[in-house]
Amino acid sequence: MPLLSNPNAFADYPLDKAGFRRRDAQWLADALQHEASQLALMRNLQPFCNEEGTVWFAGAARDALCGSEALTIFLGVDTEGRPHFAAEMKRDPADSVIADMGAFEDMRAAAGRLPDREVAMLGCAKTLLEWHARHMFCANCGGASVIVDGGWKRECPACKAEHFPRVDPVVIMLPVLGDRCCVGRQARFPRGMFSALAGFVEPGESLEEACAREVLEEVGLVATNVRYHSTQPWPFPHSLMIGLFADVADGPFTLDPEEIDEAIWLTREEARGALTGGVTLADGRRIFVPPPMAIAHQLVKAWVQTG
Ligand SMILES: [Zn+2]
Missing domain, CATH: 3.90.79.10 (Nucleoside Triphosphate Pyrophosphohydrolase)
Known part of the structure:
Protein backbone atom coordinates (compact mmCIF):
# COMPACT_ATOMS: atom_id res chain seq x y z
CA MET A 1 0.00 0.00 0.00
CA PRO A 2 2.34 2.72 -1.22
CA LEU A 3 1.56 6.14 0.24
CA LEU A 4 3.14 7.93 -2.70
CA SER A 5 5.00 6.88 -5.76
CA ASN A 6 8.58 6.82 -4.48
CA PRO A 7 11.32 5.72 -6.88
CA ASN A 8 14.02 5.34 -4.22
CA ALA A 9 15.80 2.21 -3.03
CA PHE A 10 15.35 1.58 0.73
CA ALA A 11 11.96 3.38 0.66
CA ASP A 12 8.45 1.83 0.57
CA TYR A 13 8.84 -0.21 3.75
CA PRO A 14 6.59 -3.25 3.27
CA LEU A 15 5.79 -4.25 6.87
CA ASP A 16 3.45 -3.11 9.62
CA LYS A 17 5.87 -2.16 12.41
CA ALA A 18 3.18 -2.93 15.03
CA GLY A 19 4.37 -0.07 17.23
CA PHE A 20 1.95 -0.83 20.07
CA ARG A 21 2.53 -4.57 20.11
CA ARG A 22 6.32 -4.41 20.10
CA ARG A 23 6.33 -2.81 23.57
CA ASP A 24 5.10 -6.16 24.91
CA ALA A 25 8.11 -8.41 25.54
CA GLN A 26 5.98 -11.56 25.74
CA TRP A 27 4.25 -10.73 22.46
CA LEU A 28 7.68 -10.29 20.83
CA ALA A 29 8.95 -13.59 22.27
CA ASP A 30 5.86 -15.36 20.93
CA ALA A 31 6.25 -13.67 17.55
CA LEU A 32 9.83 -14.97 17.24
CA GLN A 33 8.57 -18.50 17.89
CA HIS A 34 5.59 -18.09 15.52
CA GLU A 35 5.51 -20.99 13.04
CA ALA A 36 5.57 -18.59 10.07
CA SER A 37 8.12 -16.12 11.47
CA GLN A 38 10.90 -14.96 9.15
CA LEU A 39 14.43 -14.27 10.38
CA ALA A 40 17.18 -12.55 8.37
CA LEU A 41 20.80 -12.86 9.51
CA MET A 42 23.36 -10.06 9.47
CA ARG A 43 27.05 -10.17 10.21
CA ASN A 44 29.22 -7.04 10.26
CA LEU A 45 26.10 -5.22 9.01
CA GLN A 46 25.95 -7.38 5.89
CA PRO A 47 22.81 -9.39 5.07
CA PHE A 48 22.90 -13.14 4.42
CA CYS A 49 21.72 -13.74 0.86
CA ASN A 50 21.84 -16.20 -1.98
CA GLU A 51 21.30 -15.73 -5.70
CA GLU A 52 17.53 -15.34 -5.32
CA GLY A 53 17.62 -12.84 -2.48
CA THR A 54 17.55 -12.77 1.30
CA VAL A 55 17.78 -16.17 2.99
CA TRP A 56 14.99 -16.29 5.59
CA PHE A 57 15.11 -18.69 8.54
CA ALA A 58 12.46 -19.60 11.08
CA GLY A 59 12.55 -17.28 14.08
CA ALA A 60 12.79 -20.32 16.34
CA ALA A 61 16.21 -21.04 14.81
CA ARG A 62 17.64 -17.79 16.19
CA ASP A 63 19.14 -19.32 19.35
CA ALA A 64 20.80 -22.21 17.51
CA LEU A 65 22.22 -19.98 14.78
CA CYS A 66 23.20 -16.84 16.68
CA GLY A 67 22.77 -17.56 20.38
CA SER A 68 19.93 -16.45 22.64
CA GLU A 69 21.71 -13.18 23.48
CA ALA A 70 22.07 -12.12 19.83
CA LEU A 71 21.02 -8.55 19.07
CA THR A 72 17.61 -9.03 17.45
CA ILE A 73 15.45 -6.46 15.68
CA PHE A 74 11.69 -6.84 15.22
CA LEU A 75 11.09 -5.57 11.68
CA GLY A 76 7.29 -5.89 11.60
CA VAL A 77 4.49 -8.09 10.33
CA ASP A 78 3.66 -8.65 6.67
CA THR A 79 0.18 -8.68 5.13
CA GLU A 80 -0.05 -12.43 5.73
CA GLY A 81 0.61 -12.04 9.45
CA ARG A 82 4.18 -13.32 9.40
CA PRO A 83 6.46 -11.58 11.94
CA HIS A 84 9.85 -10.59 10.50
CA PHE A 85 13.09 -10.23 12.45
CA ALA A 86 16.78 -9.62 11.84
CA ALA A 87 19.47 -10.97 14.16
CA GLU A 88 23.17 -10.27 14.39
CA MET A 89 25.38 -13.30 13.86
CA LYS A 90 28.78 -13.03 15.49
CA ARG A 91 29.82 -16.65 15.05
CA ASP A 92 31.92 -17.60 12.08
CA PRO A 93 29.44 -18.81 9.42
CA ALA A 94 32.04 -21.27 8.14
CA ASP A 95 31.39 -23.32 11.28
CA SER A 96 27.61 -23.13 10.93
CA VAL A 97 24.92 -25.12 9.14
CA ILE A 98 24.35 -22.04 6.96
CA ALA A 99 27.82 -22.27 5.40
CA ASP A 100 26.52 -23.69 2.11
CA MET A 101 23.26 -21.72 1.98
CA GLY A 102 24.54 -18.33 0.88
CA ALA A 103 26.93 -15.59 1.92
CA PHE A 104 27.02 -12.32 3.80
CA GLU A 105 26.99 -9.60 1.17
CA ASP A 106 27.93 -5.93 1.09
CA MET A 107 24.76 -3.87 1.64
CA ARG A 108 25.28 -1.59 -1.37
CA ALA A 109 25.83 -4.59 -3.65
CA ALA A 110 22.79 -6.36 -2.21
CA ALA A 111 20.67 -3.22 -2.61
CA GLY A 112 21.52 -3.12 -6.28
CA ARG A 113 20.11 -6.58 -6.98
CA LEU A 114 17.62 -7.70 -4.30
CA PRO A 115 13.82 -7.19 -4.53
CA ASP A 116 12.73 -3.69 -3.40
CA ARG A 117 10.85 -4.92 -0.33
CA GLU A 118 13.90 -6.83 0.94
CA VAL A 119 16.16 -3.84 0.34
CA ALA A 120 13.85 -1.70 2.50
CA MET A 121 13.77 -4.25 5.34
CA LEU A 122 17.49 -4.99 5.31
CA GLY A 123 18.41 -1.32 5.14
CA CYS A 124 16.27 -0.68 8.19
CA ALA A 125 17.84 -3.64 10.01
CA LYS A 126 21.33 -2.36 9.19
CA THR A 127 20.57 1.12 10.50
CA LEU A 128 19.16 -0.24 13.77
CA LEU A 129 21.93 -2.81 14.35
CA GLU A 130 24.58 -0.18 13.72
CA TRP A 131 22.84 2.28 16.05
CA HIS A 132 22.81 -0.29 18.84
CA ALA A 133 26.49 -1.07 18.29
CA ARG A 134 27.38 2.62 18.62
CA HIS A 135 25.01 3.53 21.45
CA MET A 136 25.55 0.96 24.15
CA PHE A 137 25.93 3.56 26.89
CA CYS A 138 23.52 6.17 28.18
CA ALA A 139 24.23 9.67 26.83
CA ASN A 140 22.80 11.11 30.06
CA CYS A 141 24.65 9.23 32.84
CA GLY A 142 27.16 6.98 31.05
CA GLY A 143 25.66 3.74 32.37
CA ALA A 144 25.14 0.70 30.18
CA SER A 145 21.75 0.89 28.43
CA VAL A 146 19.58 -2.03 27.33
CA ILE A 147 17.64 -2.81 24.15
CA VAL A 148 13.82 -2.71 24.43
CA ASP A 149 10.78 -2.61 22.14
CA GLY A 150 12.22 -5.10 19.67
CA GLY A 151 15.21 -2.86 18.96
CA TRP A 152 13.34 0.42 18.47
CA LYS A 153 14.49 1.96 21.76
CA ARG A 154 17.18 1.72 24.43
CA GLU A 155 16.58 2.40 28.09
CA CYS A 156 19.00 3.22 30.86
CA PRO A 157 18.30 1.15 34.00
CA ALA A 158 20.27 3.60 36.15
CA CYS A 159 18.70 6.97 35.28
CA LYS A 160 15.62 5.76 33.34
CA ALA A 161 16.51 7.85 30.27
CA GLU A 162 15.03 6.64 26.97
CA HIS A 163 17.10 6.69 23.79
CA PHE A 164 15.58 6.43 20.32
CA PRO A 165 17.25 5.42 17.03
CA ARG A 166 18.93 8.33 15.33
CA VAL A 167 18.04 9.66 11.88
ZN1 LIG B 1 21.41 6.85 32.20
Missing part, protein backbone atom coordinates in the same frame (compact mmCIF):
# COMPACT_ATOMS: atom_id res chain seq x y z
CA ASP A 168 20.22 12.38 10.30
CA PRO A 169 18.42 14.59 7.74
CA VAL A 170 20.48 15.37 4.64
CA VAL A 171 19.34 17.72 1.88
CA ILE A 172 20.35 16.56 -1.60
CA MET A 173 19.51 18.91 -4.41
CA LEU A 174 19.81 19.51 -8.10
CA PRO A 175 20.35 23.20 -8.88
CA VAL A 176 18.37 24.14 -11.98
CA LEU A 177 18.73 27.21 -14.23
CA GLY A 178 16.35 27.26 -17.18
CA ASP A 179 17.13 24.24 -19.35
CA ARG A 180 20.34 23.31 -17.54
CA CYS A 181 21.09 21.57 -14.25
CA CYS A 182 24.23 21.72 -12.14
CA VAL A 183 26.12 18.66 -10.95
CA GLY A 184 29.34 18.53 -8.97
CA ARG A 185 32.04 16.05 -8.15
CA GLN A 186 34.10 15.36 -5.05
CA ALA A 187 37.69 14.18 -5.17
CA ARG A 188 36.69 10.81 -3.73
CA PHE A 189 34.17 10.05 -6.52
CA PRO A 190 35.03 7.49 -9.19
CA ARG A 191 36.62 9.14 -12.22
CA GLY A 192 33.99 10.79 -14.43
CA MET A 193 31.16 10.68 -11.88
CA PHE A 194 29.19 13.84 -11.11
CA SER A 195 26.25 14.02 -8.71
CA ALA A 196 23.68 16.24 -7.03
CA LEU A 197 24.92 18.50 -4.22
CA ALA A 198 24.25 17.41 -0.63
CA GLY A 199 24.81 18.30 3.00
CA PHE A 200 23.53 17.70 6.52
CA VAL A 201 20.70 19.84 7.84
CA GLU A 202 22.03 21.91 10.73
CA PRO A 203 20.20 22.81 13.95
CA GLY A 204 17.86 25.77 13.55
CA GLU A 205 17.41 25.34 9.79
CA SER A 206 14.40 24.62 7.62
CA LEU A 207 15.02 22.27 4.71
CA GLU A 208 14.76 25.21 2.32
CA GLU A 209 17.40 27.12 4.26
CA ALA A 210 19.71 24.11 4.44
CA CYS A 211 19.36 23.64 0.68
CA ALA A 212 20.08 27.31 -0.08
CA ARG A 213 23.07 27.35 2.29
CA GLU A 214 24.61 24.22 0.81
CA VAL A 215 24.18 25.41 -2.79
CA LEU A 216 25.82 28.73 -1.90
CA GLU A 217 28.64 27.09 0.09
CA GLU A 218 29.44 24.39 -2.43
CA VAL A 219 29.14 26.14 -5.78
CA GLY A 220 28.44 29.81 -4.98
CA LEU A 221 24.99 29.96 -6.57
CA VAL A 222 21.97 31.70 -5.01
CA ALA A 223 18.83 29.57 -4.69
CA THR A 224 15.61 31.42 -5.56
CA ASN A 225 13.08 28.61 -5.10
CA VAL A 226 13.20 25.13 -3.56
CA ARG A 227 10.92 22.27 -4.57
CA TYR A 228 10.47 18.85 -2.96
CA HIS A 229 10.89 15.65 -4.97
CA SER A 230 11.09 12.62 -2.64
CA THR A 231 12.96 11.21 0.34
CA GLN A 232 15.15 8.15 0.80
CA PRO A 233 16.13 6.31 3.98
CA TRP A 234 19.88 5.81 3.51
CA PRO A 235 21.39 3.25 5.90
CA PHE A 236 25.03 4.44 5.73
CA PRO A 237 24.67 4.71 8.63
CA HIS A 238 21.37 6.44 9.41
CA SER A 239 20.53 9.32 7.07
CA LEU A 240 17.28 10.46 5.54
CA MET A 241 18.07 11.91 2.13
CA ILE A 242 15.64 14.73 1.28
CA GLY A 243 15.62 15.18 -2.49
CA LEU A 244 15.01 18.73 -3.76
CA PHE A 245 15.23 20.87 -6.86
CA ALA A 246 16.74 24.31 -6.32
CA ASP A 247 16.04 26.99 -8.90
CA VAL A 248 19.11 29.21 -8.89
CA ALA A 249 20.10 32.66 -10.20
CA ASP A 250 22.68 32.79 -12.96
CA GLY A 251 26.26 33.41 -11.93
CA PRO A 252 29.78 31.97 -11.97
CA PHE A 253 30.68 28.91 -9.91
CA THR A 254 32.61 29.65 -6.72
CA LEU A 255 33.63 26.25 -5.36
CA ASP A 256 34.28 25.15 -1.80
CA PRO A 257 37.59 23.35 -2.44
CA GLU A 258 37.10 21.05 0.55
CA GLU A 259 33.75 19.79 -0.75
CA ILE A 260 33.68 20.15 -4.52
CA ASP A 261 36.43 19.58 -7.06
CA GLU A 262 34.41 20.69 -10.05
CA ALA A 263 30.88 21.76 -10.98
CA ILE A 264 29.39 21.70 -14.48
CA TRP A 265 26.11 22.50 -16.19
CA LEU A 266 24.34 19.77 -18.13
CA THR A 267 21.68 20.14 -20.80
CA ARG A 268 18.78 17.69 -20.71
CA GLU A 269 20.30 15.75 -23.56
CA GLU A 270 23.63 15.48 -21.75
CA ALA A 271 21.89 14.54 -18.51
CA ARG A 272 19.90 11.84 -20.31
CA GLY A 273 23.15 10.34 -21.55
CA ALA A 274 24.77 10.63 -18.12
CA LEU A 275 21.90 8.55 -16.67
CA THR A 276 22.30 5.75 -19.19
CA GLY A 277 25.90 4.68 -19.38
CA GLY A 278 27.57 8.06 -19.69
CA VAL A 279 27.92 10.94 -22.11
CA THR A 280 30.85 12.63 -23.85
CA LEU A 281 30.91 16.38 -23.21
CA ALA A 282 32.00 19.03 -25.72
CA ASP A 283 35.50 19.02 -24.17
CA GLY A 284 35.83 15.30 -24.91
CA ARG A 285 35.43 14.06 -21.34
CA ARG A 286 33.21 11.09 -20.54
CA ILE A 287 30.97 11.68 -17.50
CA PHE A 288 28.11 9.87 -15.75
CA VAL A 289 25.83 10.18 -12.70
CA PRO A 290 25.32 7.64 -9.85
CA PRO A 291 23.29 4.43 -10.42
CA PRO A 292 19.49 4.16 -9.92
CA MET A 293 19.93 3.09 -6.27
CA ALA A 294 21.00 6.68 -5.46
CA ILE A 295 18.40 9.42 -5.08
CA ALA A 296 20.76 11.69 -7.07
CA HIS A 297 20.04 9.49 -10.09
CA GLN A 298 16.30 9.81 -9.51
CA LEU A 299 16.54 13.61 -9.23
CA VAL A 300 18.39 13.92 -12.52
CA LYS A 301 15.98 11.46 -14.15
CA ALA A 302 12.92 13.37 -12.94
CA TRP A 303 14.39 16.66 -14.17
CA VAL A 304 15.17 15.15 -17.60
CA GLN A 305 11.59 13.89 -17.86
CA THR A 306 10.11 17.35 -17.21
CA GLY A 307 11.78 18.73 -20.32
Whole structure:
Protein backbone atom coordinates (compact mmCIF):
# COMPACT_ATOMS: atom_id res chain seq x y z
CA MET A 1 0.00 0.00 0.00
CA PRO A 2 2.34 2.72 -1.22
CA LEU A 3 1.56 6.14 0.24
CA LEU A 4 3.14 7.93 -2.70
CA SER A 5 5.00 6.88 -5.76
CA ASN A 6 8.58 6.82 -4.48
CA PRO A 7 11.32 5.72 -6.88
CA ASN A 8 14.02 5.34 -4.22
CA ALA A 9 15.80 2.21 -3.03
CA PHE A 10 15.35 1.58 0.73
CA ALA A 11 11.96 3.38 0.66
CA ASP A 12 8.45 1.83 0.57
CA TYR A 13 8.84 -0.21 3.75
CA PRO A 14 6.59 -3.25 3.27
CA LEU A 15 5.79 -4.25 6.87
CA ASP A 16 3.45 -3.11 9.62
CA LYS A 17 5.87 -2.16 12.41
CA ALA A 18 3.18 -2.93 15.03
CA GLY A 19 4.37 -0.07 17.23
CA PHE A 20 1.95 -0.83 20.07
CA ARG A 21 2.53 -4.57 20.11
CA ARG A 22 6.32 -4.41 20.10
CA ARG A 23 6.33 -2.81 23.57
CA ASP A 24 5.10 -6.16 24.91
CA ALA A 25 8.11 -8.41 25.54
CA GLN A 26 5.98 -11.56 25.74
CA TRP A 27 4.25 -10.73 22.46
CA LEU A 28 7.68 -10.29 20.83
CA ALA A 29 8.95 -13.59 22.27
CA ASP A 30 5.86 -15.36 20.93
CA ALA A 31 6.25 -13.67 17.55
CA LEU A 32 9.83 -14.97 17.24
CA GLN A 33 8.57 -18.50 17.89
CA HIS A 34 5.59 -18.09 15.52
CA GLU A 35 5.51 -20.99 13.04
CA ALA A 36 5.57 -18.59 10.07
CA SER A 37 8.12 -16.12 11.47
CA GLN A 38 10.90 -14.96 9.15
CA LEU A 39 14.43 -14.27 10.38
CA ALA A 40 17.18 -12.55 8.37
CA LEU A 41 20.80 -12.86 9.51
CA MET A 42 23.36 -10.06 9.47
CA ARG A 43 27.05 -10.17 10.21
CA ASN A 44 29.22 -7.04 10.26
CA LEU A 45 26.10 -5.22 9.01
CA GLN A 46 25.95 -7.38 5.89
CA PRO A 47 22.81 -9.39 5.07
CA PHE A 48 22.90 -13.14 4.42
CA CYS A 49 21.72 -13.74 0.86
CA ASN A 50 21.84 -16.20 -1.98
CA GLU A 51 21.30 -15.73 -5.70
CA GLU A 52 17.53 -15.34 -5.32
CA GLY A 53 17.62 -12.84 -2.48
CA THR A 54 17.55 -12.77 1.30
CA VAL A 55 17.78 -16.17 2.99
CA TRP A 56 14.99 -16.29 5.59
CA PHE A 57 15.11 -18.69 8.54
CA ALA A 58 12.46 -19.60 11.08
CA GLY A 59 12.55 -17.28 14.08
CA ALA A 60 12.79 -20.32 16.34
CA ALA A 61 16.21 -21.04 14.81
CA ARG A 62 17.64 -17.79 16.19
CA ASP A 63 19.14 -19.32 19.35
CA ALA A 64 20.80 -22.21 17.51
CA LEU A 65 22.22 -19.98 14.78
CA CYS A 66 23.20 -16.84 16.68
CA GLY A 67 22.77 -17.56 20.38
CA SER A 68 19.93 -16.45 22.64
CA GLU A 69 21.71 -13.18 23.48
CA ALA A 70 22.07 -12.12 19.83
CA LEU A 71 21.02 -8.55 19.07
CA THR A 72 17.61 -9.03 17.45
CA ILE A 73 15.45 -6.46 15.68
CA PHE A 74 11.69 -6.84 15.22
CA LEU A 75 11.09 -5.57 11.68
CA GLY A 76 7.29 -5.89 11.60
CA VAL A 77 4.49 -8.09 10.33
CA ASP A 78 3.66 -8.65 6.67
CA THR A 79 0.18 -8.68 5.13
CA GLU A 80 -0.05 -12.43 5.73
CA GLY A 81 0.61 -12.04 9.45
CA ARG A 82 4.18 -13.32 9.40
CA PRO A 83 6.46 -11.58 11.94
CA HIS A 84 9.85 -10.59 10.50
CA PHE A 85 13.09 -10.23 12.45
CA ALA A 86 16.78 -9.62 11.84
CA ALA A 87 19.47 -10.97 14.16
CA GLU A 88 23.17 -10.27 14.39
CA MET A 89 25.38 -13.30 13.86
CA LYS A 90 28.78 -13.03 15.49
CA ARG A 91 29.82 -16.65 15.05
CA ASP A 92 31.92 -17.60 12.08
CA PRO A 93 29.44 -18.81 9.42
CA ALA A 94 32.04 -21.27 8.14
CA ASP A 95 31.39 -23.32 11.28
CA SER A 96 27.61 -23.13 10.93
CA VAL A 97 24.92 -25.12 9.14
CA ILE A 98 24.35 -22.04 6.96
CA ALA A 99 27.82 -22.27 5.40
CA ASP A 100 26.52 -23.69 2.11
CA MET A 101 23.26 -21.72 1.98
CA GLY A 102 24.54 -18.33 0.88
CA ALA A 103 26.93 -15.59 1.92
CA PHE A 104 27.02 -12.32 3.80
CA GLU A 105 26.99 -9.60 1.17
CA ASP A 106 27.93 -5.93 1.09
CA MET A 107 24.76 -3.87 1.64
CA ARG A 108 25.28 -1.59 -1.37
CA ALA A 109 25.83 -4.59 -3.65
CA ALA A 110 22.79 -6.36 -2.21
CA ALA A 111 20.67 -3.22 -2.61
CA GLY A 112 21.52 -3.12 -6.28
CA ARG A 113 20.11 -6.58 -6.98
CA LEU A 114 17.62 -7.70 -4.30
CA PRO A 115 13.82 -7.19 -4.53
CA ASP A 116 12.73 -3.69 -3.40
CA ARG A 117 10.85 -4.92 -0.33
CA GLU A 118 13.90 -6.83 0.94
CA VAL A 119 16.16 -3.84 0.34
CA ALA A 120 13.85 -1.70 2.50
CA MET A 121 13.77 -4.25 5.34
CA LEU A 122 17.49 -4.99 5.31
CA GLY A 123 18.41 -1.32 5.14
CA CYS A 124 16.27 -0.68 8.19
CA ALA A 125 17.84 -3.64 10.01
CA LYS A 126 21.33 -2.36 9.19
CA THR A 127 20.57 1.12 10.50
CA LEU A 128 19.16 -0.24 13.77
CA LEU A 129 21.93 -2.81 14.35
CA GLU A 130 24.58 -0.18 13.72
CA TRP A 131 22.84 2.28 16.05
CA HIS A 132 22.81 -0.29 18.84
CA ALA A 133 26.49 -1.07 18.29
CA ARG A 134 27.38 2.62 18.62
CA HIS A 135 25.01 3.53 21.45
CA MET A 136 25.55 0.96 24.15
CA PHE A 137 25.93 3.56 26.89
CA CYS A 138 23.52 6.17 28.18
CA ALA A 139 24.23 9.67 26.83
CA ASN A 140 22.80 11.11 30.06
CA CYS A 141 24.65 9.23 32.84
CA GLY A 142 27.16 6.98 31.05
CA GLY A 143 25.66 3.74 32.37
CA ALA A 144 25.14 0.70 30.18
CA SER A 145 21.75 0.89 28.43
CA VAL A 146 19.58 -2.03 27.33
CA ILE A 147 17.64 -2.81 24.15
CA VAL A 148 13.82 -2.71 24.43
CA ASP A 149 10.78 -2.61 22.14
CA GLY A 150 12.22 -5.10 19.67
CA GLY A 151 15.21 -2.86 18.96
CA TRP A 152 13.34 0.42 18.47
CA LYS A 153 14.49 1.96 21.76
CA ARG A 154 17.18 1.72 24.43
CA GLU A 155 16.58 2.40 28.09
CA CYS A 156 19.00 3.22 30.86
CA PRO A 157 18.30 1.15 34.00
CA ALA A 158 20.27 3.60 36.15
CA CYS A 159 18.70 6.97 35.28
CA LYS A 160 15.62 5.76 33.34
CA ALA A 161 16.51 7.85 30.27
CA GLU A 162 15.03 6.64 26.97
CA HIS A 163 17.10 6.69 23.79
CA PHE A 164 15.58 6.43 20.32
CA PRO A 165 17.25 5.42 17.03
CA ARG A 166 18.93 8.33 15.33
CA VAL A 167 18.04 9.66 11.88
CA ASP A 168 20.22 12.38 10.30
CA PRO A 169 18.42 14.59 7.74
CA VAL A 170 20.48 15.37 4.64
CA VAL A 171 19.34 17.72 1.88
CA ILE A 172 20.35 16.56 -1.60
CA MET A 173 19.51 18.91 -4.41
CA LEU A 174 19.81 19.51 -8.10
CA PRO A 175 20.35 23.20 -8.88
CA VAL A 176 18.37 24.14 -11.98
CA LEU A 177 18.73 27.21 -14.23
CA GLY A 178 16.35 27.26 -17.18
CA ASP A 179 17.13 24.24 -19.35
CA ARG A 180 20.34 23.31 -17.54
CA CYS A 181 21.09 21.57 -14.25
CA CYS A 182 24.23 21.72 -12.14
CA VAL A 183 26.12 18.66 -10.95
CA GLY A 184 29.34 18.53 -8.97
CA ARG A 185 32.04 16.05 -8.15
CA GLN A 186 34.10 15.36 -5.05
CA ALA A 187 37.69 14.18 -5.17
CA ARG A 188 36.69 10.81 -3.73
CA PHE A 189 34.17 10.05 -6.52
CA PRO A 190 35.03 7.49 -9.19
CA ARG A 191 36.62 9.14 -12.22
CA GLY A 192 33.99 10.79 -14.43
CA MET A 193 31.16 10.68 -11.88
CA PHE A 194 29.19 13.84 -11.11
CA SER A 195 26.25 14.02 -8.71
CA ALA A 196 23.68 16.24 -7.03
CA LEU A 197 24.92 18.50 -4.22
CA ALA A 198 24.25 17.41 -0.63
CA GLY A 199 24.81 18.30 3.00
CA PHE A 200 23.53 17.70 6.52
CA VAL A 201 20.70 19.84 7.84
CA GLU A 202 22.03 21.91 10.73
CA PRO A 203 20.20 22.81 13.95
CA GLY A 204 17.86 25.77 13.55
CA GLU A 205 17.41 25.34 9.79
CA SER A 206 14.40 24.62 7.62
CA LEU A 207 15.02 22.27 4.71
CA GLU A 208 14.76 25.21 2.32
CA GLU A 209 17.40 27.12 4.26
CA ALA A 210 19.71 24.11 4.44
CA CYS A 211 19.36 23.64 0.68
CA ALA A 212 20.08 27.31 -0.08
CA ARG A 213 23.07 27.35 2.29
CA GLU A 214 24.61 24.22 0.81
CA VAL A 215 24.18 25.41 -2.79
CA LEU A 216 25.82 28.73 -1.90
CA GLU A 217 28.64 27.09 0.09
CA GLU A 218 29.44 24.39 -2.43
CA VAL A 219 29.14 26.14 -5.78
CA GLY A 220 28.44 29.81 -4.98
CA LEU A 221 24.99 29.96 -6.57
CA VAL A 222 21.97 31.70 -5.01
CA ALA A 223 18.83 29.57 -4.69
CA THR A 224 15.61 31.42 -5.56
CA ASN A 225 13.08 28.61 -5.10
CA VAL A 226 13.20 25.13 -3.56
CA ARG A 227 10.92 22.27 -4.57
CA TYR A 228 10.47 18.85 -2.96
CA HIS A 229 10.89 15.65 -4.97
CA SER A 230 11.09 12.62 -2.64
CA THR A 231 12.96 11.21 0.34
CA GLN A 232 15.15 8.15 0.80
CA PRO A 233 16.13 6.31 3.98
CA TRP A 234 19.88 5.81 3.51
CA PRO A 235 21.39 3.25 5.90
CA PHE A 236 25.03 4.44 5.73
CA PRO A 237 24.67 4.71 8.63
CA HIS A 238 21.37 6.44 9.41
CA SER A 239 20.53 9.32 7.07
CA LEU A 240 17.28 10.46 5.54
CA MET A 241 18.07 11.91 2.13
CA ILE A 242 15.64 14.73 1.28
CA GLY A 243 15.62 15.18 -2.49
CA LEU A 244 15.01 18.73 -3.76
CA PHE A 245 15.23 20.87 -6.86
CA ALA A 246 16.74 24.31 -6.32
CA ASP A 247 16.04 26.99 -8.90
CA VAL A 248 19.11 29.21 -8.89
CA ALA A 249 20.10 32.66 -10.20
CA ASP A 250 22.68 32.79 -12.96
CA GLY A 251 26.26 33.41 -11.93
CA PRO A 252 29.78 31.97 -11.97
CA PHE A 253 30.68 28.91 -9.91
CA THR A 254 32.61 29.65 -6.72
CA LEU A 255 33.63 26.25 -5.36
CA ASP A 256 34.28 25.15 -1.80
CA PRO A 257 37.59 23.35 -2.44
CA GLU A 258 37.10 21.05 0.55
CA GLU A 259 33.75 19.79 -0.75
CA ILE A 260 33.68 20.15 -4.52
CA ASP A 261 36.43 19.58 -7.06
CA GLU A 262 34.41 20.69 -10.05
CA ALA A 263 30.88 21.76 -10.98
CA ILE A 264 29.39 21.70 -14.48
CA TRP A 265 26.11 22.50 -16.19
CA LEU A 266 24.34 19.77 -18.13
CA THR A 267 21.68 20.14 -20.80
CA ARG A 268 18.78 17.69 -20.71
CA GLU A 269 20.30 15.75 -23.56
CA GLU A 270 23.63 15.48 -21.75
CA ALA A 271 21.89 14.54 -18.51
CA ARG A 272 19.90 11.84 -20.31
CA GLY A 273 23.15 10.34 -21.55
CA ALA A 274 24.77 10.63 -18.12
CA LEU A 275 21.90 8.55 -16.67
CA THR A 276 22.30 5.75 -19.19
CA GLY A 277 25.90 4.68 -19.38
CA GLY A 278 27.57 8.06 -19.69
CA VAL A 279 27.92 10.94 -22.11
CA THR A 280 30.85 12.63 -23.85
CA LEU A 281 30.91 16.38 -23.21
CA ALA A 282 32.00 19.03 -25.72
CA ASP A 283 35.50 19.02 -24.17
CA GLY A 284 35.83 15.30 -24.91
CA ARG A 285 35.43 14.06 -21.34
CA ARG A 286 33.21 11.09 -20.54
CA ILE A 287 30.97 11.68 -17.50
CA PHE A 288 28.11 9.87 -15.75
CA VAL A 289 25.83 10.18 -12.70
CA PRO A 290 25.32 7.64 -9.85
CA PRO A 291 23.29 4.43 -10.42
CA PRO A 292 19.49 4.16 -9.92
CA MET A 293 19.93 3.09 -6.27
CA ALA A 294 21.00 6.68 -5.46
CA ILE A 295 18.40 9.42 -5.08
CA ALA A 296 20.76 11.69 -7.07
CA HIS A 297 20.04 9.49 -10.09
CA GLN A 298 16.30 9.81 -9.51
CA LEU A 299 16.54 13.61 -9.23
CA VAL A 300 18.39 13.92 -12.52
CA LYS A 301 15.98 11.46 -14.15
CA ALA A 302 12.92 13.37 -12.94
CA TRP A 303 14.39 16.66 -14.17
CA VAL A 304 15.17 15.15 -17.60
CA GLN A 305 11.59 13.89 -17.86
CA THR A 306 10.11 17.35 -17.21
CA GLY A 307 11.78 18.73 -20.32
ZN1 LIG B 1 21.41 6.85 32.20
